[in-house]
Amino acid sequence: DAGITQSPRHKVTETGTPVTLRCHQTENHRYMYWYRQDPGHGLRLIHYSYGVKDTDKGEVSDGYSVSRSKTEDFLLTLESATSSQTSVYFCAIRGYSGIGANVLTFGAGSRLTVL
């Protein structure tokens, strides 16, 4: 759907365990983003990538790391999950040039619950 998939779609884990969320795209877009969505806070940027091995922090990056070893995959890792990281996580992709240069296309979301 729209060339972007997230996995897993749902996950329940315990405090202190590591968690990795995967975002996969088939659009060959340069930019990839991870947002979290919480009630009252809208969509907050965690990390983003502007190319293979090129990443940067967003506004809520503490407790998260990312990796992008190839164009199509962008991984979000919670090294030691906490209850405050219970959220819905959205991956998004963005083209670099042309009419759709700034348009974000979102994945379906990954709902993470940390007990």
Place this chain on the structure above:
Amino acid sequence: GENVEQHPSTLSVQEGDSAVIKCTYSDSASNYFPWYKQELGKRPQLIIDIRSNVGEKKDQRIAVTLNKTAKHFSLHITETQPEDSAVYFCAAIQGAQKLVFGQGTRLTINP
């Protein structure tokens, strides 16, 4: 960095009436302002966008206006219908890489 404020947080209108959602941004260098609609349990989807060299853009029942001097932009929905009920997000692009979102507006259309 860029900060985007969105108001109101909730909005309820009668079917057929108009709805207006407003956003302000802080970075005068921002040059792209999209609006996303998110239905319950779904992903956000782009409904309209505007670039800084344009003051207004319209697409059927929805329109967006931009005031660069005041650094605010607004979404206007006319002749509202039940399917317009959703959460709407405004956003502004910072530094050509980061898209910063407002807090969202939950719009309810009452029959």
